[in-house]
Amino acid sequence: xxxxxxxxxxxxxxxxxxGLAYYGYKKTRTEADYLIxxxxxxxxxxxxxxxxxxxxSSSLIGFGGVSAMNGFGLLWLAFLNIALGIFVAFAVFxxxxxxxSVKLNVFTLPSLLGARxxxxxxxxxxxxxxxxxxxxxxxxxxxGGGRFLQETxxxxxxxxxxxxxxxxxxxxxxxxxxxxMYSDAFAALVMLSMMILFLVVTYQAVGGITAxxxxxxxxxxxxxxxxxxQGHRGWTSMPALGSPMWWTLVSxxxxxxxxxxxxxxxxAMRSMTVKSAKDLNRSVLVGGIFIFFMTGAIYxxxxxxxxxFQDTRGELALTVAGGNVDLVVPILINEMMPDWFVYLxxxxxxxxxxxxxxxxxxxxxxxxxxxxxxxxxxxxxxxxKISLVRFGVIIGVVAAVILAYILPGGVIAQATSFxxxxxxxxxxxxxxxxxxxxxxxxxxxxxxxxxxxxxSIIGFLFFHEKESAAFGISEALFGxxxxxxxxxxxxxxxxxxxPLSAIVFVVISLWTYKKQGHSVKAANQQExxx
Amino acid sequence: xxxxxxxVVALAWLATVLSAVGCVLYGIFTWNKGGSDS
Numbered sequence: 400x401x402x403x404x405x406x407x408x409x410x411x412x413x414x415x416x417x418g419l420a421y422y423g424y425k426k427t428r429t430e431a432d433y434l435i436x437x438x439x440x441x442x443x444x445x446x447x448x449x450x451x452x453x454x455x456s457s458s459l460i461g462f463g464g465v466s467a468m469n470g471f472g473l474l475w476l477a478f479l480n481i482a483l484g485i486f487v488a489f490a491v492f493x494x495x496x497x498x499x500s501v502k503l504n505v506f507t508l509p510s511l512l513g514a515r516x517x518x519x520x521x522x523x524x525x526x527x528x529x530x531x532x533x534x535x536x537x538x539x540x541x542x543g544g545g546r547f548l549q550e551t552x553x554x555x556x557x558x559x560x561x562x563x564x565x566x567x568x569x570x571x572x573x574x575x576x577x578x579x580m581y582s583d584a585f586a587a588l589v590m591l592s593m594m595i596l597f598l599v600v601t602y603q604a605v606g607g608i609t610a611x612x613x614x615x616x617x618x619x620x621x622x623x624x625x626x627x628x629q630g631h632r633g634w635t636s637m638p639a640l641g642s643p644m645w646w647t648l649v650s651x652x653x654x655x656x657x658x659x660x661x662x663x664x665x666x667a668m669r670s671m672t673v674k675s676a677k678d679l680n681r682s683v684l685v686g687g688i689f690i691f692f693m694t695g696a697i698y699x700x701x702x703x704x705x706x707x708f709q710d711t712r713g714e715l716a717l718t719v720a721g722g723n724v725d726l727v728v729p730i731l732i733n734e735m736m737p738d739w740f741v742y743l744x745x746x747x748x749x750x751x752x753x754x755x756x757x758x759x760x761x762x763x764x765x766x767x768x769x770x771x772x773x774x775x776x777x778x779x780x781x782x783x784k785i786s787l788v789r790f791g792v793i794i795g796v797v798a799a800v801i802l803a804y805i806l807p808g809g810v811i812a813q814a815t816s817f818x819x820x821x822x823x824x825x826x827x828x829x830x831x832x833x834x835x836x837x838x839x840x841x842x843x844x845x846x847x848x849x850x851x852x853x854x855s856i857i858g859f860l861f862f863h864e865k866e867s868a869a870f871g872i873s874e875a876l877f878g879x880x881x882x883x884x885x886x887x888x889x890x891x892x893x894x895x896x897x898p899l900s901a902i903v904f905v906v907i908s909l910w911t912y913k914k915q916g917h918s919v920k921a922a923n924q925q926e927x928x929x
Numbered sequence: 930x931x932x933x934x935x936x937v938v939a940l941a942w943l944a945t946v947l948s949a950v951g952c953v954l955y956g957i958f959t960w961n962k963g964g965s966d967s
Binding site (some may be wrong): 470471472474475477478481482485486490612635637657677680681682683684685686687688690691695698701 | 937938939941942944945946948949951952953955956957959960961
């Protein structure tokens with residue numbers, strides 16, 4: 400890595416991002432501009448920005464390494480990312496979210512739920528959940544960026560962390576969602592061009608699709624013994640049904656992350672930023688292509704890297720990386736790709752980090768100002784010298800940096816699962832209810848949100864071994880890493896918290912729906928949303 | 930000899946590619962549909 404080449408590239412890149420953020424700042428005049436980018440964003444910019452927010456560096460580097468170990472089975476997650484994360488999110492949910500948010504005049508997911516169910520509790524409780532737990536996710540994305548700069552460029556880790564956090568915080572404060580979306584869209588274009596090239600070169604290196612897949616199938620006997628015991632059946636087979644590896648693949652990776660995307664507040668609110676259902680149709684096209692070349696491509700590249708490493712070094716990807724899956728993709732790039740690609744891939748990883756953090760900080764801040772304080776009737780702090788939402792960004796930046804030092808190392812995957820899981824269990828039933836079911840009642844929605852968050856958080860802290868062991872709270876309180884034995888230790892809490900939250904929502908809604916007397920209004924809103 | 934678990938994975942690869950193609954076709958065929966109401 401030649402720094403005299405990289406530094407000018409990096410400086411040019413930062414300059415372009417700053418220019419776009421400044422453009423966003425100049426275009427931000429009203430509250431709606433700051434919160435939902437004015438509600439008239441170009442659908443292509445929206446889809447690219449959504450994609451760049453969706454994909455962080457851990458989805459490329461971390462999950463790429465996981466797929467090198469697990470094999471092509473992870474492609475079910477890529478399928479869900481496209482089918483649910485793009486098509487259903489825009490064409491089905493997005494259209495109704497957009498209409499309902501315009502009708503109810505709201506700018507955030509918690510406010511949308513609160514207005515639909517006429518429940519201030521939901522708005523404030525959801526806002527608090529986002530403001531308390533999202534910084535953990537933000538901070539591990541930040542840690543991913545800091546580690547990446549440290550490992551590939553030899554930058555000082557502490558310095559990288561601070562500079563990243565302050566740079567992103569600064570443009571979120573100044574330009575709001577417009578600055579976030581313009582810079583995201585640019586980041587997405589960098590990511591897209593690099594990943595298309597990466598996928599094409601990888602398939603060329605293994606002799607094409609059929610030859611590559613056949614070669615990988617023939618490597619079945621090379622699977623290390625300890626992985627075979629976990630259920631590994633080769634890179635072109637699913638793990639043995641019911642084995643630890645199968646449970647992890649199906650419940651955490653595929654279900655947890657695949658379904659969790661629909662209930663991510665920073666993603667669900669993106670549909671509010673375009674001006675019509677037609678724009679959402681157009682977004683599907685761009686979003687589908689983008690996500691295919693992100694998660695689809697990296698889950699193809701990961702397993703195929705085993706063939707390449709076997710040819711060049713006579714070892715498997717996991718062995719080459721010394722057992723650390725996070726190193727598979729960086730080593731593959733250094734070995735297989737030309738020098739200039741290595742520099743530009745550095746920008747890709749950095750783009751993925753920055754674009755994800757900026758949206759998270761924006762949503763945290765809007766939860767702080769719109770969902771919590773404004774709902775409670777507080778509209779200014781410090782005598783109005785700084786707006787509430789910008790104060791929320793500052794708190795978010797500080798919290799993310801502090802948490803980056805508090806959270807145990809190596810929990811990027813666990814913290815991602817945790818955040819996606821609690822959002823799915825807490826938000827998904829009531830969001831679907833708000834959009835599609837007129838009998839959803841305030842009491843049912845309140846109970847469902849509390850049940851979903853409580854059960855999933857308890858599940859992650861005390862029962863699902865990957866997270867409970869990493870967070871260490873179960874160990875500290877009860878002296879053991881997880882309270883129950885296998886298979887509960889390997890079943891992601893989303894598998895029971897989400898159904899439970901949905902059942903609570905439906906049962907209590909049906910029971911209280913008639914009593915509340917606000918169902919007529921809700922039914923009217925349903926008509927509007929159709 | 931291909932077992933069930935091999936087909937499940939081959940299907941995953943195909944589903945990923947086809948879902949992306951589906952998104953492109955959906956976008957093309959609905960490019961001007963859905964109303965431009967605000």
